[in-house]
Amino acid sequence: MDSEETLLRKRLGELADKAYNNSQYLFTGFLSAAELDTYYGMERELSYVPVTVFGGTADCERVMLRFGSEELCGYEEDFPIQCIEISPLVEKFGEELGHRDYLGALMNLGIERSTLGDIIIVGKRAFLFCAEKMAPYIIENLDKVRHTNVRCQIAENIPESTITRLERKTVQVSAARADSIIAKIYNLSRSGSVELFRAKKVFVNGRLNENNGGQLKPGDKVSVRGFGRFQFMEISGETRKGKLNAVVEVSC
Numbered sequence: 001m002d003s004e005e006t007l008l009r010k011r012l013g014e015l016a017d018k019a020y021n022n023s024q025y026l027f028t029g030f031l032s033a034a035e036l037d038t039y040y041g042m043e044r045e046l047s048y049v050p051v052t053v054f055g056g057t058a059d060c061e062r063v064m065l066r067f068g069s070e071e072l073c074g075y076e077e078d079f080p081i082q083c084i085e086i087s088p089l090v091e092k093f094g095e096e097l098g099h100r101d102y103l104g105a106l107m108n109l110g111i112e113r114s115t116l117g118d119i120i121i122v123g124k125r126a127f128l129f130c131a132e133k134m135a136p137y138i139i140e141n142l143d144k145v146r147h148t149n150v151r152c153q154i155a156e157n158i159p160e161s162t163i164t165r166l167e168r169k170t171v172q173v174s175a176a177r178a179d180s181i182i183a184k185i186y187n188l189s190r191s192g193s194v195e196l197f198r199a200k201k202v203f204v205n206g207r208l209n210e211n212n213g214g215q216l217k218p219g220d221k222v223s224v225r226g227f228g229r230f231q232f233m234e235i236s237g238e239t240r241k242g243k244l245n246a247v248v249e250v251s252c
Contacts, residue, residue: 008038012046012065019067020049025077029114029131030055030062033223034200037208039065053206055117056081056129057158061223062117080132081117084139085155087125088148094124095148102126105145106138127155166231167250172243176235178202178222179212181246186227201225 012028019026031039036053043051050069055062056079070076086102088094095101102119106128117129130138139152171184182202183193196202197212203223204216216222216232223229233247 005038008035009042012039012042015065015067016046016049016051020072023068023073025066025068025073027067027080028065029112030064030117030129031114032062033203033206033225034208036063036206037203040207054079054081056083057118060118060129061229062129064117081129082132082135083155083158084128084130084135084152085125086128086142086145086150086152088150090149091124093148095146096124097121097126097145097148101146102128105142109138109141111138127158168233168247169250170236170245170247172239173246174243176215176232176244176246177212178204178209178214178216181216181232181248182222182224182227184246185230185248185250186224196224196227 015026015028018024039046039051049067050072052066052069053063054060054066055064064079064081066077066079068077099119099121102121103116106116107113111134115131115134119129120127128138135154139154142152143150169185171181173180173184179190179193179197182188182196183190186193188196194212197210200208200210201224202209202212203225204214205221206223218232218234220232221229222232228251230248230250233249236245236247238244
């Protein structure tokens with residue numbers, strides 16, 4: 001266990017204890033998939049306090065943990081998350097910007113990564129989920145992304161297009177193994193798929209998965225770093241050649 005994971009485990013334990021003993025809500029910053037997996041590894045030992053996972057929408061990848069519940073605390077408290085809309089000052093001069101462009105511009109402002117959640121790009125605009133306390137600073141200081149002058153404002157509505165769109169696909173595999181399905185979805189060789197597990201880039205339902213031969217179950221949500229996300233739905237039958245039809249919904 002490295003020092004960063006040790007510190008995170010200690011911090012999560014402290015938050016759980018304080019929330020339980022003081023009957024108050026406490027929140028983490030935004031966690032990466034690997035950090036969330038650390039929490040899941042502690043889930044049983046922290047089960048004495050209710051924990052909710054949320055990142056701004058139901059399918060955000062970077063999420064906060066909220067320790068506490070209405071039953072424990074006697075009141076309800078929302079997650080301290082704001083959604084900021086980032087748009088070009090002049091639409092026709094706006095560049096086609098990518099996730100790295102937006103994240104780089106934000107990090108150049110000296111912002112800690114833990115205060116930033118998902119960045120969802122819709123055309124020439126982006127919607128950024130961030131810690132509520134950071135929203136005023138970002139709105140005031142983020143005025144340029146790459147070569148594009150931008151304006152930032154609190155999003156009045158989170159449009160449907162910020163919710164991950166899913167494309168339903170059927171792929172043929174010999175078994176509902178995680179490595180086989182990943183290889184088919186992302187056009188990889190079997191060995192290329194296995195390497196993703198060895199590199200600790202595959203997460204199933206938020207937990208790190210290093211067992212490439214494990215069987216996926218209907219409803220499992222899989223995140224593959226550098227490639228994307230999908231949900232395994234079902235095996236819908238067999239082909240004439242004995243292959244299984246695996247139905248998946250892939251983020252697009």
